[in-house]
Amino acid sequence: MQPGLMSLLQDGGRFGQQRIGLTTGGPLDPEAFALCNRLLGNAPGATAIEVSFGGLVLKATVDTRLCVTGAELPLRINGVEQDRWRVHAVKSGDEIALDFATAGCRAYLGVAGGFNVAPQFGSSSTVVREHIGGLAGDKLQPGDELPCAAGSDGPLLFLPENLRPGYSDHALLRVIPGYQQEHFPALQKRRFFNSEYNVSERCDRMGYRLEGAAIECDIGGILSEGICFGAIQIPADGQPIVLLNDRQTIGGYPKIGAALSLDVARLAQLTPGATVRFEAISPEDAHNALHLARQRLYSLPLAESSI
Amino acid sequence: MRLSQAGEAALMLYLGTETSPALSARVQAAARAVEAALGSDLVDLVPSYASLLIIYNPLTTDHFSVGERVRNAVAGLGDSEAGEGREVRLPVYYHPEAGADLESLAERAGLSVDDVIALHSGTEYRVYAIGFAPGFAYLGQVDERIAAPRLATPRQRVPRGAVAIADRQTAIYPAVSPGGWNLIGRCPVRMFDPAATPTMPVSVGDRVRFEAIDRARYLALGGEL
Numbered sequence: 001m002q003p004g005l006m007s008l009l010q011d012g013g014r015f016g017q018q019r020i021g022l023t024t025g026g027p028l029d030p031e032a033f034a035l036c037n038r039l040l041g042n043a044p045g046a047t048a049i050e051v052s053f054g055g056l057v058l059k060a061t062v063d064t065r066l067c068v069t070g071a072e073l074p075l076r077i078n079g080v081e082q083d084r085w086r087v088h089a090v091k092s093g094d095e096i097a098l099d100f101a102t103a104g105c106r107a108y109l110g111v112a113g114g115f116n117v118a119p120q121f122g123s124s125s126t127v128v129r130e131h132i133g134g135l136a137g138d139k140l141q142p143g144d145e146l147p148c149a150a151g152s153d154g155p156l157l158f159l160p161e162n163l164r165p166g167y168s169d170h171a172l173l174r175v176i177p178g179y180q181q182e183h184f185p186a187l188q189k190r191r192f193f194n195s196e197y198n199v200s201e202r203c204d205r206m207g208y209r210l211e212g213a214a215i216e217c218d219i220g221g222i223l224s225e226g227i228c229f230g231a232i233q234i235p236a237d238g239q240p241i242v243l244l245n246d247r248q249t250i251g252g253y254p255k256i257g258a259a260l261s262l263d264v265a266r267l268a269q270l271t272p273g274a275t276v277r278f279e280a281i282s283p284e285d286a287h288n289a290l291h292l293a294r295q296r297l298y299s300l301p302l303a304e305s306s307i
Numbered sequence: 308m309r310l311s312q313a314g315e316a317a318l319m320l321y322l323g324t325e326t327s328p329a330l331s332a333r334v335q336a337a338a339r340a341v342e343a344a345l346g347s348d349l350v351d352l353v354p355s356y357a358s359l360l361i362i363y364n365p366l367t368t369d370h371f372s373v374g375e376r377v378r379n380a381v382a383g384l385g386d387s388e389a390g391e392g393r394e395v396r397l398p399v400y401y402h403p404e405a406g407a408d409l410e411s412l413a414e415r416a417g418l419s420v421d422d423v424i425a426l427h428s429g430t431e432y433r434v435y436a437i438g439f440a441p442g443f444a445y446l447g448q449v450d451e452r453i454a455a456p457r458l459a460t461p462r463q464r465v466p467r468g469a470v471a472i473a474d475r476q477t478a479i480y481p482a483v484s485p486g487g488w489n490l491i492g493r494c495p496v497r498m499f500d501p502a503a504t505p506t507m508p509v510s511v512g513d514r515v516r517f518e519a520i521d522r523a524r525y526l527a528l529g530g531e532l
Contacts, residue, residue, distance in 0.1 A: 018353045021441040130441050178312045226353025226360025228317035250355050250438035258314030286315040290365050
């Protein structure tokens with residue numbers, strides 16, 4: 001009905017295709033995405049809609065169950081505000097609206113069984129820049145029909161309120177120093193790890209450009225090389241760019257390291273003006289943090305609505 | 308050889324520092340060996356001129372295990388000789404109406420437009436890397452006389468098929484995108500077509516030659532202006 005500012009079909013992401021230059025795509029907040037599918041009893045990577053900022057209005061054409069997780073975008077079903085992080089039964093003809101965000105900016109709307117979208121290069125994730133995935137490689141447009149099967153049978157689970165993540169306007173990014181980090185003098189590294197940065201207007205699914213203390217590198221460019229998720233590029237003006245899901249696969253700017261994915265997910269919930277700090281972390285601590293987060297994600301107790 | 312941590316689930320393997328067909332072949336050989344050594348722990352590989360980014364699944368393995376397996380796999384590689392590579396010929400309509408920077412590049416180089424065309428189409432290039440965007444192939448090396456730095460202000464919109472130079476690299480933009488390379492012509496061949504098999508007319512290691520064509524031929528081959 002109304003696609004909102006930027007609503008994209010996403011599954012777990014497109015992997016194994018970077019050799020032909022295809023980026024990974026996938027949900028910017030994998031925790032909220034995974035919980036959406038877990039609440040619905042779906043496979044972990046089932047296709048959902050990533051709604052950035054809000055403004056999405058859908059009309060159900062089947063009886064099914066749906067769930068909204070992630071940023072605080074008020075959910076209304078037939079005009080009545082409903083709880084997020086909770087599975088709701090909807091009937092054909094119901095109107096589902098996600099209003100504009102009051103905290104955070106990426107929410108996930110999933111349905112029982114996931115949206116049924118043909119994968120391209122192994123994934124349904126939409127990368128608009130590449131015209132790949134989703135419906136015809138684009139963000140949702142007015143009149144798009146999102147295929148999904150009827151699925152009204154199943155428990156109406158919810159995540160207890162005290163376990164729901166909050167969304168602030170600050171992120172601490174733990175960073176594994178790497179790549180060209182030895183080309184950043186000690187003073188520059190100290191400045192990087194002790195300064196507060198602001199999210200600039202130039203932030204999208206490709207990368208978040210930050211503004212603050214300029215960081216100097218003793219080399220201007222490098223022979224183009226692969227860029228991993230969360231890599232922090234320092235271009236000539238010294239303003240860091242954290243590279244996200246839709247990043248270019250290779251590039252020639254020096255990089256000081258890469259941020260932990262768990263923290264990049266928090267960064268991606270920020271809007272221009274929000275603040276960011278960096279903290280160095282060892283690869284071993286990063287590895288532990290990933291395992292603990294994974295364990296927590298799949299052990300969070302879900303409750304069932306009693307009605 | 309140097310192996311270093313790149314991110315929480317990525318190691319970077321550096322195999323040299325130069326741009327050469329032999330090193331490119333070594334990167335390709337290392338990619339095959341690492342793929343075999345890591346099996347299902349491997350998530351993705353990004354080979355480039357002199358390096359290989361190895362992305363692994365941190366929930367099934369860790370950097371100690373990956374590092375050891377990668378070192379062993381690469382130590383077992385013999386000397387890699389650059390293969391012959393497939394020869395691919397790509398037609399290009401070189402003209403100021405198809406390449407907005409052709410005249411300024413010639414002027415800066417102190418050459419005529421015809422000299423620039425002769426030098427660009429008279430060189431055989433290697434495909435060193437594919438990346439940045441789907442189907443974007445980095446070709447090298449451009450003759451030093453027509454090497455040119457990136458534009459100070461990148462263009463918002465470079466058309467599909469634009470043939471361009473940056474330093475000693477040349478490439479064809481596979482889709483409309485922003486870009487800061489110097490545009491010298493246009494190629495009517497699609498460099499990336501998700502519906503085609505293969506999706507790309509070139510792969511890493513191929514040898515590419517450009518053939519100058521005129522406007523009529525460019526349009527007949529499906530080129531757009």
